[in-house]
Amino acid sequence: MNTARHRSTLLTLAGTALALSLTACQNGSGVKSSSAATPAATVASSSTTSGATVAAGTDGSGAAGSAGTARSTGSAGSTGSTGSPASAGSAGESGRQAAASTPACTARNVRVTAAGQDGPPTTxxxxTAKNTSGHSCRLPxxxxxxxxxxxxxxxxxxAKSKPAAPVVLAPGAPAYALVKLSDGGVDEDNEPVSAFSVTLEGDSTVVAVAAPGSEGIAVDPAKALTGYWTPELRNGADDF
Incomplete structure (x- = not known):
């Protein structure tokens, strides 16, 4: 009787051990199955949300790429950079450098004449200085x-009549200067002038210029003024 009970006990223990072994195996396979399925789930999740992730900027590399692309596109497609003040300033500086390299006009290649601007009385x-040479020259x-x-x-x-840019005359081109003779008052100390002298800056050659009009001009030396050479006659801009 004791022997039968002992065998029964052994069989019970053996069955319990086998059940535990099978349970352990099943649990182990479940873990392996779970770990094997994890990459697939991760990939599926990433592929589904990758576009949203980059657009939202939650992915560090994606956000940097998006920002870099936007900046690159803006830089390449920007029209403001070509028209910036710095670019405009560079163009102006290039023009001044080109003008500075042009030879100065002299009395030998410029013809100076005078004409009445108003009147009577002519105040x-x-x-007019016209370039009579076959090359450009600078009239400073x-x-x-x-x-x-x-x-x-x-x-x-x-001083206010000075132009912003150097005056460069192409062959045959003129430049102008407004000259004040008097205030036009009858009580001024005027003197008649039929001809007068003009010299160009940087050239000591004296040019004799005939005064306009058959009777010449009346000049008050205390009121006389001259403007700078300009490429156009700026009516009203240089009143003095």
């Missing part, structure tokens, strides 16, 4: 004018 005249500054033998000083120049 202003306009000087203002005309150095002396109206009377008794007044050897040059007529003062008006």
């Amino acid at each position: 202003h005249i306009v000087l 500054g203002f005309p150095h004018v002396q109206f009377l033998e008794s007044h050897k000083q040059d007529v003062p120049a008006v």
